[in-house]
């Protein structure tokens with residue numbers, strides 16, 4: 158199916174003239190992009206439609222709030238386009254465009270004109286990976302790697318798969334949600350996956366479905382074909398105000414994903430990224446949504462962890478009582494921090510670790526001023 162990209166609010170039929178005029182300055186600051194497939198999933202008569210809120214700007218994005226690189230990814234970038242935060246996993250940012258732009262994106266800096274964090278030349282990153290034998294997993298991300306042509310993507314995958322210590326290539330993508338025809342109409346992509354897996358490098362497609370309504374028959378078929386080609390499929394997404402911040406929505410998402418063999422892997426606490434104020438959900442509210450959603454689904458549908466991608470590591474948010482919030486390092490930049498509990502005073506308004514008062518945990522959290530530069 159022919160899917161057209163829409164990069165200007167002026168060309169978006171679902172908006173009134175007044176909305177186009179009011180939202181133009183927002184789209185000027187934080188890029189707007191949509192496509193005809195996803196636009197057709199939106200109920201344009203409902204200004205609160207969750208899929209509409211996922212892609213159409215809100216004026217409050219212009220509020221002064223957060224920073225562009227909230228997890229300090231720049232600190233973990235040894236060479237342009239390559240991040241290395243955890244011992245065994247490296248990221249290659251191979252593209253700076255997506256099938257549409259999520260308004261709450263934590264990498265929206267990539268879509269800004271003067272940014273060069275992503276790199277179409279992946280060779281310096283590849284060289285870095287070759288020189289680091291501890292790297293067994295490489296995540297292709299961006300932007301969306303499936304926005305590359307299959308020929309270009311194939312070159313990246315082949316080069317990475319030829320590094321002997323790399324055993325898993327992950328493709329971080331929202332294309333099965335934004336435009337499943339990218340998968341359905343390209344047998345070459347499926348062939349590439351089959352060939353790579355057949356040669357001993359496992360491909361994981363890290364999907365990004367945020368709402369059960371994105372799981373259309375076409376999206377489900379795209380996931381089925383990816384699995385049939387040999388890929389493992391999982392899902393990860395943040396909790397986003399207006400889009401999915403209700404237990405019933407997450408329960409339906411978890412359940413449906415388990416039915417199609419694409420289990421939820423992480424649920425993320427939204428990062429305090431510039432422009433994201435309207436989409437933020439406090440940690441305690443997020444924890445409630447996550448736990449309630451889990452209560453409603455079977456064991457196979459509740460395999461996800463609720464985590465915060467903090468600059469010091471992935472911190473799992475485990476539970477809370479009246480006084481305290483309990484967390485644990487699920488991934489840690491400093492190896493010694495792995496598995497350590499972090500206890501903070503409960504604050505129902507806090508949306509990020511740095512706003513909490515830590516009462517026990519690793520040194521770097523108790524004394525952030527002493528946090529080492531990586």
Ligand code: SF4
Pocket residue numbers: 254255256257258259261262263264265299300301330331365
């Ligand atoms: S698909 Fe991912 S990288 Fe692309 S806009 Fe959405 S959140 Fe950002």
